[in-house]
Amino acid sequence: MDIxxxxxxxxxxxxxxxxDVAExxxxxxxxxxxxxxxxEEPGQPAMADIEAAATEHGLQWVYLPVASGNITDQNVDQFAPMIRDAEKPVLAFCRSGTRCTVLWALSSAxxxxxxxxxxxxxxAGYDITxxxxxxxxxxxxH
Structure with missing residues (x-):
């Protein structure tokens, strides 16, 4: 994992x-x-399997899928309150971590x-200039 x-x-x-969920x-x-x-791509783990592991290990699970390269204001509007209200700390993942970072950046701005x-x-290693x-x-x- 690359957290x-x-x-x-x-x-x-x-x-x-x-x-990885237990860790x-x-x-x-x-x-x-x-x-x-x-x-999204062949060979990717099924979200239902990750969700089941998250539940098994006592993690709150949130599925907020966003199309790569197409983050809308609506996606940002959904992400902001979800992060605000989630039990913290939160780990968000996508294919590379960039989508999660962009969602955070746009909502945090x-x-x-x-x-x-x-x-x-x-x-964190993401260039979003x-x-x-x-x-x-x-x-x-704001």
Missing amino acids: RKIDDNLSVSPQIAVE IARLGFRTLVANRPDR RDHGPEEVLSRARQ GLIPRLIQQANK
Whole structure:
């Protein structure tokens, strides 16, 4: 697993395996969020199997699939309250972790400046500078 901490409430990861869920729980995560659509690519673990493992290990499960390269304002509007209300800390995963980071960044831009959001993403290993116009747009919604 390649878990990358965004802040005290959220970490992101590329695709996890069913076998990773026990370790995720052992690491102290309380909520597991899937931002990847089921069957997005051949060979990807079934979300139902990951959900069952999450439940077995006492994790809150959230399935919020988002199409790669097509994150809408509606997706951001769903992600923001989900993260706010989830048991923390949260681990969100997708194919590479980028979608989760983008969802977090766009929702966080409403409460934090774009520079802070870019910095946190960069520290986690994600370059989202291409999102600057959308980050500013989201910041102006606040």
